[in-house]
Amino acid sequence: MAVHQLVPHFRIGDATAQAAVHFRVLLRRLGHWGELFAAEQEPGTEALVQPLEALRVRPEDLVLTHHAIGSKLTARVLHTPCRRGVVFHNLSPLRFYRGTPLEPLLLAGRAQLSGMAEHVALGIGVSEFNSGELRRAGYRNVHTVPLFVEPERFGPDRADRTMVEELRSSALTLVSVSRVVPHKRFEDLLALHREVLRLRPDARLLVVGGVDRLFPAVRALEAEARRLPGVQLLGRVSHGELVAVYRSGSVFVSMSEHEGFGVPLLEAMASDLPVLAYAAAAVPETLGGAGVAFDEKRFALLAELAVQLGTDPAVREPVLAGQRRRLQATGAAQSEQRLGAALESIGLGRPARVRSARRRPRVGILVQRYGAGITGGAEAHAAQVVSRLLPHWDMRVLTSCAVDHLTWANALPPGESTVDGVAVLRFPNPRPRPMQELNGLSGRMFGRSQDRAAEESWMALQGPLLPGLWRHLEERGPEYDGFVAFTYLYVSTAWSVPLVADRTLLVPTAHEDEALAFDAYSEVFERPRALLVNTPEELELIARRFPRHARARVVGVGVDAPPARGERFRARFGLAGLYLLYVGRVERGKGIPELLEAYGRLRAVVPDPPALVLAGEPSMQVQAEGVRVLGRVSEQEKWDGLAGAVAAVVPSPRESLSLLALEAFAVGTPVLGNAASAVVRGHLSRSGAGVAYSDAPGFVDALGKLGEERTAMARAARRYAERYGWARVVDAYREEMDALLRTG
């Protein structure tokens, strides 16, 4: 029962695209999976949105088509063999576009709207105004699901700093956010600005939105605007720049004579900007009594009001307070409820959970990769948890067919299999991860605030995309008593958790990462039943970033070291003298280049330094004097190696647990750790079993200190490792699952 959505044109920043992405967020919360399809789309969105031609449905599915203009979607949806629905965003009024190239598209849009009425099970208006039009067009089962904004995305911290500086001014500033097209009445905005200039000669008018030069009248207005003092046509801007504009304004003004909803009205409210808007179409409904609406255009009078609203605290403050109340009364939760009711009306309610009479709970384990020979901290963590809980739970691992974490290429066969006695169900990833494209996009997005569509687009590119898993969770999810999901970062978890959030324990394995700044991840941190985190530092990080996170408990992992002998490791790899050991993936993200630089410094200043041994799959070239790269080593070789090392090195700046440090402690080996990682710093300060370094000279000093106190540190290491027993970890998982089952 997938709920797919079709949009005529998908472009990040467009209202329809944003609405489709928001609807998908709500659908996930309601337990429904679905894909996005577009007749046309902006390049770079291919991971998030598929071309219309790729749409495949089952009879029980629902296809929702977003309707805002005549498009080829209607013909397609009328002949799609499943349940159908329309999400109506309204059409621009014909009277403004007669004789223009847009007229036939608007006429076609009107005709298509009526044409679909008899053939759809569900009509959704994004405002009551739009729902009224749907009923007039002959739709019978009509529901209103209002659009919404996420207020936190419009906070002062989200404004682009450069833009804020550029726009900094004490002048009265009117803000308009809309495309410059005929029905938005740009001429009225200019008329108002002219009147405001009479009162405040330094006043500004900031206009955000593309200018549609297809219309001669618009071209003339653009020229006129450029001659008028104080007018800045900013065109299309990024999300951060948009917030900067709102935050630089005194009053938000809308002169539009037709709005099917008016998202910028809510955006202005979320940016603490008083709204002055012409009460056209759905505008009064969207304002809901907040802001100031007017029913006649008297520009001199409106200019007086704009100045007062922008400068007089006695008028401005109550309006802002009312707008904040309005925002609280609208939002994702309210729209989710409405969408849920709409879907229930066609028999698409949340699937009921199947209560089992089994003594052992049936638990789904969600993890991005799983299987013998798959390296990776979170994957190894998941495998260890599964093996320890095998005596207590009936488990099935739900994962991808990937072995390679860079491409997610399908290397293992899809479907059922067994790994070490555990049932595994694998789902293929239809789209390998394009690392170059992802890195490029990350470079453009990280450190800048984004809208939801942009973030979801990045997440889709990150992958792994597992549509089969999401369909499985929607259709078969009720058969599981609970889920344990690993690693917040990947969509195999981030988009799965909301589908089954009420029965999910999340093991986030979060560390400092630019992607953690994306608000879209709030779904995965705030919605599960509980978070099982690895360290107090990880919990602190999550609480800082997502203060409304689900209940959390520090659980970590257990470390049981087998008997280990350093001599065996030396003999196996021909190591004569002292050595430092790193175990893990040999790649840039793990801090290997910085470690090599620090080690180079050590060799330069210390006459007979220990060798540096790197044990793990290399995905970068390493050629440095005194450095040995062993490739992957066996489990026993790892323990032998750690037992024989002067110190284990943890160079990664991003750790959520640092299993390597715990394993080194378990065999009494101290740790040299990267101080950039709060988790590593925490382990070292709590244990007293190692030294942190910040840079190359610090590395040399740290090793010197470690050499002086190694015996005491080794004792401290063993004491600290005793805290990490598996029995305690298993008890914690079982307690949390039992609590979930009792109250579920």
Added chain:
Amino acid sequence: MKLLGRDIDARGLLRAARERLEARGIREDALAVDAEPEPLLEPLSYLARALDANADPTVGLPIVTHRRGLGRGVVAAKWVFRRTCQAFINEALGRQRLFNGQVRDITAQLAAEVIRLRARVEALESEKRGRERTPKLGPPPRRRAGKPRR
């Protein structure tokens, strides 16, 4: 003019603003705003008409541009192309024009037929509903012979 807003003293705000305007010697009329209702289009008739309007591929669409500067040159070039090459356009698209005309005619025929049949179905259904609502006429119920009342 009316102001809407739960958090303002609408009358007070308007009065104060009007007083300030009067002090500035300004009187103004409201801008007339069209509020023409949007049409409800019957899709089959609309599509038949739209097909007719676009059936001839030798007739170009209005020449427009969204570009500044360079746009004028593009418009001029398109105009010259049409002027000088119309004969070749007609030649190249002759069969397409015939085909489009036939598509238009058959669509119009089918659309008219569907509209006629829909109306007929509706009439029959309404007739049926009417029959169901009308009570059946039959012989009056027979009175039981009972005890005469005193």
